[in-house]
Amino acid sequence: MTHDNTGPVISKFKSLGATRIHNPRQPVFTIDHDVQNKTAKNLQKYASIEAFGRTHGIDFYGAGRGIGHQVLVEEGYAFPHTLVVASDSHSNMYGGVGCVGTPVVRTDAAALWATGKTWWQVPRMIKVELMGKLAPGVTGKDIIVALCGLFNKDEVLNAAIEFHGDGIEMLGIDERLAVANMTTEWGALAGVFPVDEPLLDWYKKAVDKMTLRTFSGASSSLPPPPEHPRLNEGRLNSIRSSPIRPDNGAEYSSHLTLDLSTLVPYVSGPNSVKVATALPKLAQDNIKINKAYLVSCTNARASDLKAAAQVVKGRKVAPGVEFYIAAASSKVQAEVEKSGDWGALLSAGAKPLPAGCGPCIGLGTGLLEPGEVGISATNRNYKGRMGSPQAQAYLASPAVVAASAIRGVICGPDSLDLNALPQNERPVFTSSTPNTIPGASTSASPAEPLVDGFPRSFGGPIMFAPQDNLNTDGIYPGKYTYQDDITLERQAEVVMENYDPAFAKNVAEVRSSGKTAVLVSGYNFGTGSSREQAATALKAAGVPLVIAGSFGDIFKRNSINNGLVCMECPELVADLTEKYAKSGARGNGGVDGELTVQPGWELDVDMQSGKIEVKQGGKVLREYQTRPVGPSVQELWLRSPNRTKASPQTNMYSYALLAALAAPAMAQEVNTTYITGLLGALNGLGLTSLVSVASSIANNTNGTALLAQLSQGNKTVFAPNNEAFGRVPQNVSSNTDLLTSILSYHIVEGHYNASDFAREPNHTIVRTYLTNPSLVNLEGGRGQVLVIERDDGNDNDVKILFADDDVDVQRTTGYENLIVHVVDDVLTPPGTISETARQEDDFSQLAGALQTTNLIAPLEAIKGVTIFAPTNDAFQAALAALGSQAQNTSVISSVLANHVINGTTVYSSALTSQNFVSAGGQGFSFSSNSSGTYVTSGSASARITRADIPIRNGVIHRIDRVLANTESNPDAAASAASSQASVAATATSIPGQPNSPSNVPSASGSANASIRTAVAFPSGAIFSVLAAGMGALIGGMLVL
The missing domain is CATH 2.30.180.10 (FAS1 domain)
Known part of the structure; x- marks a missing residue:
């Protein structure tokens, strides 16, 4: 399933060269995120998605039908014993109906359309046992809020969860869906409930309803069949006759238990799902609220709205409080309108919103303003997600949200008898790990072979964000997520805005110095949504590498697909935390209160061995070991779009260049946008001397002609590093005619990766753009050649051969139509x-x-x-x-x-x-x-x-x-x-x-x-x- 992000997925699909959907019955389009937006631009976007769906025979559900996850359950796409993925992080929700639901990202979705296939790294399995019976007034939402707060040390990070226990039988299907939905926030890749009799009975009732009405099919070009294509007796009988259950004695990585009979209502926050407080305790703080929300795919089903309606019936929303409600789907809304629950909520003063995501994703009406406090029945309360980063957000069950809206403070409903609740200080829970999963090794990992073209090293100044669970809303605010035409330049300007508004400026300053920043952060970095821009924005800002204690799997998946390198090194995180985090602990910024610390350390990662050297002033402070990235990830990095795309910030080098290129005679020849981007990319690689030389030749007629050639067709460029240019005599570096000729000797027509060069003793000979008759005197005015060979025993050891010495290729990258080999010396044209x-x-x-x-x-x-x-x-x-x-x-x-x-x-x-x-x-x-x-x-x-x-x-x-x-x-x-x-x-x-x-x-x-x-x-x-x-x-x- 894709939703409002279908537009970018269509673009990615077309960029693959694909013209036909592999299986039109596989994709489903649902419009749900920005449905309050009635601008012509957004309506045209939705119309284009629908038109694409009709052309290819894909099921399409338009704005107002409901949140995609709810629609997939209602329409039987998510069904027991099936695997369903969506380009949205809350695909875990399908686990509530015995369906393995897990998220993919936009790039994956495009590949699925084209091939019908995708990839996973098989996760570890965790058994979560829910035992006993909930006390009155305690709900499924309280279960998952408690689980997130009690097991908050990444116990289930990137794992798949199987729910077990006698407590499950007492949970309604809506509650199971809520619990499965928020296993995303808990850190899991999937959270699956068993297919039991209560679930089968629930489906039987749904199928019976189908026989009493003419269902409304999706608006694909296919006519509706005589019975529902997915919710029917035949399919249900097949599930009953072929149950799927865990093997007897199945082994799990961990076994967690929660005694439901000891649980009380819980509230999550503020601004973190890892913090959960028992409602009886939190209510004593009398926390005033400004807004309350009963919306989202977590808790906006009929039973949720009914629970809230029972709380507010005959009462009014407190003065100064705004209470927003939206049904999870049009089907739910029709049901609660018929039951009278919708009317009861409206009579109490609730403000209705259309079925869709709305404020949960930070879009549309009713967002939190600076300084405000909100309580919501949604799934995510990350800072800035539902409005201002200066607001506070709590999560709770529908009944608690409704009661808080009526009273104006966080509290439980009047019907909740605190004395009848369990009186223990905390619920009873346990954790055991029969087979310990090894953590990151501090010893040397086996070296990974480097794929031709993949850099030998990454490095640069460290920027340390001393924060665990730094989520995608912190990295890339939700309010920008569905601006499909947002540029990489704009993404770079807003990156980390909700976490540290100064981050983008600080990264740009690092880049302007000719270096690339390496971001280091805590555990579960990138947790949260599936938004691809969390990875692309960091790349666009000039961060090629992120090192963390651990990563959220969806963020890592996006990073792999888009060429952002992620590596785990808990020891480095611990050292930085001890020295530079406030009070030696993550979560409160740096020792001086800064949200992102720049300690003056630089690191260099050997990508083959995984060895990290941390330096200060050129002196190695300490070495660390991390696991190298494997060949598959390297291959994806090489194929990723804009893998060295420049930061959009206008650096000092560009002013003279832009002025020169603006001259009328030159503007007709040179693609200024391309050249500015290229020089920015080289600047981002730390090749500041080359950037300076290239900028200096822009005022030279021959130099302009050479720059104009770069954007025309595939080329290979050999780029000397700064040390190489440091050895060039002053009388040469000040001669723009000579510099132009020298640079032309570094440019070759066509693409040459490392693997394209012949192994020694054979040579690959390529002609360059050097034709200056004072430096080359070959027959026919031909360009001078480079003689290149690849080491017979090392595919990445490439040398350019000259009479007196060899020049080594240090690393290889790319920019749009160019392959760029960074070399350790200036290629001097051969002598007489x-x-x-x-x-x-x-x-x-x-x-x-x-x-x-x-x-x-x-x-x-x-x-x-x-x-x-x-x-x-x-x-x-x-x-x-x-x-x-x-x-x-x-x-x-x-x-x-x-x-x-x-x-x-x-x-x-x-x-x-x-x-x-x-x-x-x-x-x-x-x-x-x-x-x-x-x-x-x-x-x-x-x-x-x-x-x-x-x-x-x-x-x-x-x-x-x-x-x-x-x-x-x-x-x-x-x-x-x-x-x-x-x-x-x-x-x-x-x-x-x-x-x-x-x-x-x-x-x-x-x-x-x-x-x-x-x-x-x-x-x-x-x-x-x-x-x-x-x-x-x-x-x-x-x-x-």
Whole structure:
């Protein structure tokens, strides 16, 4: 079932690419939350939901029919021995009729529509035994209020409850529904009552009523059948004949008991279901109220309204008190109107509201104002839920709510004989755990493999909220929940508003400093409703990670689906509490009264091992251990929308950027919203130096063009961290033309996750956007390449290879159309041949030989060159073999010419698949075996020991021997160069546009794909130098 949140679920469904509902009989739409809202916008929203339902043949119940949970029970969707889920936290209510009801969230609902399936982590099972008989005046609502207050240490957190005991038989079905409904607030995923004779009799009466009238079916496009499709004799008989009961001797994680005969009426609050006080004691405080509520799916059924009517009959609501009533459904209202109970309530001065959620969710008329006190028969009294965070809310049974409305103070009805109630100070209850469930381990957890693209670490300054049970109303106020068009920016502005109004501002300040905040809080964090925005608002504000003692399961589910990482670390929570919480206990803010404490600690979480380091001033204070998130959660994080979406706050970096982008010439080229969001996301990752550099190039014409390219199609960006930019010389960082070129060397067309890079010794070679002719001189004006490999033993160890050093990828994330790899150094465009030879120690002999033969300048003038470069040891061996000829520069020039492919950059994969002629006119041949790839010129062969070292105008392959071929054929060399120049004429890239990237294994492996390199050879300078030496050569082959 989905309700007013159906609109966002429809959007999610469509975003999946789905066009057809997997099973139209599975979903049900009910409109119930904001039914008092008669604006054109809201009515259009409801009409759109109904239209979608009709199109797909989905049952739809419009505004006024009632609260969805009540409708699902009345119409037989929630039925014994079935499983029913809803995108609402109070799906637990279905357990009152022997149906396993449990909540899902919006993303789950969309997936269910598309596939018919969803997921759960199987919960622990808890047996709750209700024994004895309730005293007169004590109700099912008192049972669940007492259970929440007595067992208030997360005893049932994220568990499934089975109710047992002889006390159940005496409970009416409406009372069972109320108890099951509030197992949500107790912390459970489900609370299921047995299918017994009282329940079957209740259904028999409901089926009998159906035979006496023509039921009103849902407004789907399907015609109503001759009998009710779900509430009928056949289905009821099937339940009777095939009962489902627990196995004899079934084991449970815990066994809780409550003696109902010792229970008195209980009141919950203020502002917490974990606090419950016996009514006789609380009534002595004479607490004045301003508003009373008899509404919601918990206690607005016919028996509830009857109980309240009996209390108020012949009396009036107290002066200064407003008493609001709403039936759970139109069917209930018709029943109580007929019985006279509705009229009795109205005569007493109660104010009617339409069947729906209304004030329970903080929508519509009658909300609590600052300083007011309210008492309600609803299920949730979290601060700010029913109105102002400065109000106080209590929960009680319908009779107590009605009596309080009449008297103006919290009290019981006159009919309640306090002397006849149990006189014990507290009810009798017990708790036992036969098989202790282990808590969070303080020892090292097994390392989890990291999925390609998932960050290796999360970290940042700690923001500590010293509060247990920090609920979804505190995280994201209900009044915003059904504003379907609310932006992430607005969500970030109101996050934690009901808990700490200063939180959003403080998080924004952390982000503006270039860091991301880590929120740490107490136990049962995120308890409460299923609103997805509790997770998305924290993400939007720039909180990528929440650490708590424990989490509410629905919040955790929303977080997993939306890419907010949640981890449990009770030891860290305890240390923060001891040092920074007021009086060393959670619940009263920080030591200085602040609701969110910023202790000046930073933490870093190793996502593979789960190790947490807490630091202050760079010094590690303590290490903690938590359980790493598993691969499934990592996969969902990678697929989550806007997983690094920026905070909407306008940070300092953006002002200059926005001013530059506002210029008319630039506004037509650059998607300013996209760029501002991207820089905000990078800022949120702590990449403030990169943000500053990117902002500085906005006033540069080429920089603007580069920024404009980013939003066009899929791209991969390599993002240097702050330390990397700290090593950039001042004369470079102040040159916007040079910075633009350097940044262009960090951008690649297409998507490349870590898993897309070839494992060593193979390489993936990708072309970047760097085409500046002063920094790259490849054939056809092509972009310079990056050479990348992935460690053979570690999928997440990715390196970018250069002549003198490697650059490591630290973590991977994403933004809209981009994959972003954070790297530990600035990617410096490759140098010239001579510069590279000087950088690579093993090429010093080569550099000397090129210098001696005056070949450096001609080689560096070629657009596209491939050089097979012997190592120093190889040169020493060759020179020793040459003897006196080693002094003959003509001989050395001839040999060197046969190490060069002129006018073509040939990366390793293409070596064995094509024929090439050297600058000396000799053919190259290539072969591969288990020991590597070999290059042969004449009869001289060498093994390629390192392939694909990029240089400004081509590539170098390091070899272990000199190709001592002294033969020359100038005509063949010239012909080859002419042929390659012809190819270049048809294969030249468009200037400024890099070629499509390809995976290119090194010479020691087989090719996945090859880069087709075009040839541009505008000059024959090298031949003029080589010709002189070649003319004097003694023919023949020098074999070393």
